[in-house]
Amino acid sequence: MSEEVAPHTHFQYADARHQAETALSGMWLFLASEVLFFGGLIVAWTFCRHWQPAGFDAGSRETVLWIGTVNLFLLISSSFVYSSGLAFMEAGNAKRLIQCCVATMAIGSLFLLLKFYEWHIDISEHLFPAGPFKINGADAGGARMFWSFYFVATALHAAHMIVGVGLVGWIALQARRGAFADGWLTPVEVIGLYWSFVDIVWIVLYPIIYLVGRE
Amino acid sequence: MSQIVLPQSQISYLSDGVSLRSWLLTTDHKRIAILYMISITAFFFLGGSAAALIRYNLIVPEGMIQSAETYNRLFTMHGIIMVWFFLVPAVPVTIGNFVVPLMLGARDLAFPRLNLASWYLFMAGGFCALYALFSGGVDTGWTFYTPLSSNYAQGHVVVVVMGIFISGFSTIATGINFIITIHRLRAPGLTWYRLPVFIWSLYSTSIIFVLATPVLAITLLLLMFETLFHVGVFDPKLGGDPLLFQHLFWFYSHPAVYIMILPGLGVVSEIIPVFARKELFGYKFVVWASVSIAIIAFFVWGHHMFVSGQSLFASVLFSMLSYFVAVPSAIKVFNWLGTLHKGRIRFDAPMIYALGFIGLFTMGGITGLYLAALAADVHLHDTYFVIAHFHYIMVGGMVSAYFAALHYWWPKITGKMYPEMIARAAALLMFLGFNLTFFPQYILGYLGMPRRYHAYPPEFQVLNVLSSAGATILAAAYLLPLFYLTYSIFRGARAPANPWGSLGLEWQTPSPPFTKNFVVTPTVTEGPYAFSKHETFDV
Numbered sequence: 001m002s003e004e005v006a007p008h009t010h011f012q013y014a015d016a017r018h019q020a021e022t023a024l025s026g027m028w029l030f031l032a033s034e035v036l037f038f039g040g041l042i043v044a045w046t047f048c049r050h051w052q053p054a055g056f057d058a059g060s061r062e063t064v065l066w067i068g069t070v071n072l073f074l075l076i077s078s079s080f081v082y083s084s085g086l087a088f089m090e091a092g093n094a095k096r097l098i099q100c101c102v103a104t105m106a107i108g109s110l111f112l113l114l115k116f117y118e119w120h121i122d123i124s125e126h127l128f129p130a131g132p133f134k135i136n137g138a139d140a141g142g143a144r145m146f147w148s149f150y151f152v153a154t155a156l157h158a159a160h161m162i163v164g165v166g167l168v169g170w171i172a173l174q175a176r177r178g179a180f181a182d183g184w185l186t187p188v189e190v191i192g193l194y195w196s197f198v199d200i201v202w203i204v205l206y207p208i209i210y211l212v213g214r215e
Numbered sequence: 216m217s218q219i220v221l222p223q224s225q226i227s228y229l230s231d232g233v234s235l236r237s238w239l240l241t242t243d244h245k246r247i248a249i250l251y252m253i254s255i256t257a258f259f260f261l262g263g264s265a266a267a268l269i270r271y272n273l274i275v276p277e278g279m280i281q282s283a284e285t286y287n288r289l290f291t292m293h294g295i296i297m298v299w300f301f302l303v304p305a306v307p308v309t310i311g312n313f314v315v316p317l318m319l320g321a322r323d324l325a326f327p328r329l330n331l332a333s334w335y336l337f338m339a340g341g342f343c344a345l346y347a348l349f350s351g352g353v354d355t356g357w358t359f360y361t362p363l364s365s366n367y368a369q370g371h372v373v374v375v376v377m378g379i380f381i382s383g384f385s386t387i388a389t390g391i392n393f394i395i396t397i398h399r400l401r402a403p404g405l406t407w408y409r410l411p412v413f414i415w416s417l418y419s420t421s422i423i424f425v426l427a428t429p430v431l432a433i434t435l436l437l438l439m440f441e442t443l444f445h446v447g448v449f450d451p452k453l454g455g456d457p458l459l460f461q462h463l464f465w466f467y468s469h470p471a472v473y474i475m476i477l478p479g480l481g482v483v484s485e486i487i488p489v490f491a492r493k494e495l496f497g498y499k500f501v502v503w504a505s506v507s508i509a510i511i512a513f514f515v516w517g518h519h520m521f522v523s524g525q526s527l528f529a530s531v532l533f534s535m536l537s538y539f540v541a542v543p544s545a546i547k548v549f550n551w552l553g554t555l556h557k558g559r560i561r562f563d564a565p566m567i568y569a570l571g572f573i574g575l576f577t578m579g580g581i582t583g584l585y586l587a588a589l590a591a592d593v594h595l596h597d598t599y600f601v602i603a604h605f606h607y608i609m610v611g612g613m614v615s616a617y618f619a620a621l622h623y624w625w626p627k628i629t630g631k632m633y634p635e636m637i638a639r640a641a642a643l644l645m646f647l648g649f650n651l652t653f654f655p656q657y658i659l660g661y662l663g664m665p666r667r668y669h670a671y672p673p674e675f676q677v678l679n680v681l682s683s684a685g686a687t688i689l690a691a692a693y694l695l696p697l698f699y700l701t702y703s704i705f706r707g708a709r710a711p712a713n714p715w716g717s718l719g720l721e722w723q724t725p726s727p728p729f730t731k732n733f734v735v736t737p738t739v740t741e742g743p744y745a746f747s748k749h750e751t752f753d754v
């Protein structure tokens with residue numbers, strides 16, 4: 001039963017601060033689990049690259065570098081924008097928080113649009129690892145494997161982005177309803193952690209996808 | 216934390232709303248535990264029926280009824296249901312959900328809504344798996360080795376794997392909830408070294424939930440990708456690496472086998488002191504043994520792959536590390552024995568289960584060492600010896616621990632006492648039936664009978680018939696509690712707050728507890744097993 005003993009405080013907590021810190025640590029722990037989730041993928045990826053370096057290099061040369069790079073800058077700036085929103089809200093400015101959330105969502109959506117466009121390019125160039133494949137010869141096996149990892153990793157990251165855009169939108173709605181007016185910012189902070197994490201995942205994926213082996 | 220008095224909260228959690236809705240949308244950890252209990256009981260009997268059919272088939276050398284294909288589907292269904300939909304959630308998620316906040320003196324878990332969500336994820340995963348298993352089944356075994364699973368298997372591999380994937384997130388959510396709750400919601404005075412051992416063991420289990428399950432999730436995702444699109448990540452014919460799958464799978468699944476024992480070790484450490492009326496011997500050793508088992512568990516996965524062609528160096532290393540796991544396991548056994556020594560032992564049903572656990576777990580653990588020995592494993596790998604090994608631990612150990620926990624906390628959960636005599640009889644019958652079922656399998660494996668075949672050479676028949684006979688007794692022993700526990704809900708005597716004279720916080724609130732657990736948050740001044748200071752507590 002979600003009865004509250006005080007505003008924003010569920011009955012098992014001593015006070016609002018106790019609850020807020022707990023929520024943050026919960027998100028941190030969830031992110032630790034996410035690290036292992038993506039980490040498992042990256043370890044497998046690295047292992048396979050060592051096994052077939054030439055094929056992976058041939059595969060990675062086909063990636064669309066400019067989109068990956070633009071997306072990298074988009075995400076880094078989105079984290080910056082979102083954190084500014086948090087700072088504004090700490091100073092009591094809900095309107096700015098809403099604007100920052102909307103901007104974050106816009107940048108996130110742009111990222112996704114570019115990502116979809118990139119997938120479109122990849123697939124029309126026969127880089128999807130199943131079926132007829134662009135790269136032939138000795139490197140085909142490794143290159144296919146590279147593209148398998150590419151699609152799994154980017155799809156997984158995009159799924160996280162979609163969830164993130166939704167969550168930031170929810171923050172904006174809450175802010176509009178005045179939920180954070182009394183200085184209770186826990187959801188803003190918790191979602192911020194998540195958003196930055198998704199951003200960092202891209203920072204890690206970027207070199208693995210676009211840079212390593214490109215020469 | 217100051218003491219907060221909540222006067223309006225003095226209704227038992229069972230009478231706080233009776234509609235279906237009040238159960239399905241509850242965020243009360245105790246009600247969620249009941250939801251889990253009902254679901255895993257159903258899964259247990261489903262998985263059990265598959266096992267019964269397996270044992271039925273093996274009565275005669277050529278196989279009783281089924282074709283080899285049916286047989287493969289049966290043992291796969293048995294393994295998948297029992298591992299992911301019964302044993303993993305049994306003690307930690309079901310019993311843990313009920314008692315963790317109570318043991319901590321908390322009013323609920325840290326994230327009650329996440330807790331409810333995790334039950335729904337579990338059910339969603341369960342239904343995926345059931346759908347697949349009933350609409351044709353899967354014939355890969357619970358381990359899903361590639362390329363069999365991805366490109367040769369017949370059946371709904373993707374759907375089952377999806378089910379396991381989804382239920383994996385349910386256990387991650389529970390793990391997060393437990394860890395955070397244990398850190399943040401302890402009652403005043405409840406320091407780490409005053410925590411019940413059960414809490415420590417769930418803490419260790421939760422670490423595995425949170426850190427190993429995501430690796431399984433990504434592995435299964437890659438497996439689904441390979442299966443759906445026929446691309447090679449693991450399939451050698453398509454340029455993949457099958458050993459990569461085994462490494463990733465066992466990186467999760469070895470720690471996961473400890474998910475299936477650590478909570479049981481915790482239950483037994485809880486029960487033995489109460490029924491021996493003595494302080495737990497070597498408390499700190501016991502709790503740190505739990506933690507070190509959880510840590511070492513991450514570094515031994517290669518012992519499942521000794522004959523896979525991995526390098527000899529890796530095998531030697533994994534073999535040695537596997538021996539290390541036996542050290543904390545043995546520490547626990549000796550500490551229980553030390554606790555029993557000169558205790559005033561009472562043989563109530565929970566205690567009988569717990570004592571049975573000690574013997575069976577020891578057998579299982581020691582045969583684990585045989586398997587961890589490289590040369591021995593070349594002979595024993597993939598034989599019935601391995602089957603006997605892990606059933607001694609998972610069924611003899613963990614399922615006994617689940618029944619021990621169920622009986623021990625039953626008065627708290629339902630507010631009713633179960634019928635003691637018949638419960639003792641069931642516990643003994645379970646021990647007997649279990650040994651008759653699985654001991655012959657050690658011998659069969661040693662003689663070379665391989666696992667996962669639906670027929671066998673005639674000279675193995677006697678031992679197989681013995682095993683099947685044992686399985687019949689075991690089945691009867693498992694059915695008994697279903698009846699008498701259900702009966703006790705309606706006709707059982709009312710349970711007092713503390714029927715066993717335990718010192719844990721969960722016994723300091725009425726049976727069944729209030730919705731908000733405690734009227735006044737308790738303050739803790741001593742450890743959970745300080746029986747020497749409480750002679751008068753005797754009942």
Ligand code: HEM
Pocket residue numbers: 358472473475476518519537538540541544579580581582583584586587588592595596597601604605608609613
């Ligand atoms: C004393 C600690 C233990 C050691 C040294 C140990 C060792 C081993 C070894 C070496 C194997 C591989 C045998 C083979 O496939 O040839 C094995 C298999 C297995 N063990 Fe253990 N084990 C221990 C404890 C446990 C525990 C606590 C559990 C579960 C609760 C467990 C469950 C299993 C399972 C399920 C398998 C078989 C997996 C399969 O192939 O289907 N073990 N063990």
Ligand SMILES: [Cu+2]
Pocket residue numbers: 468469472515516518519
């Ligand atoms: Cu293992």
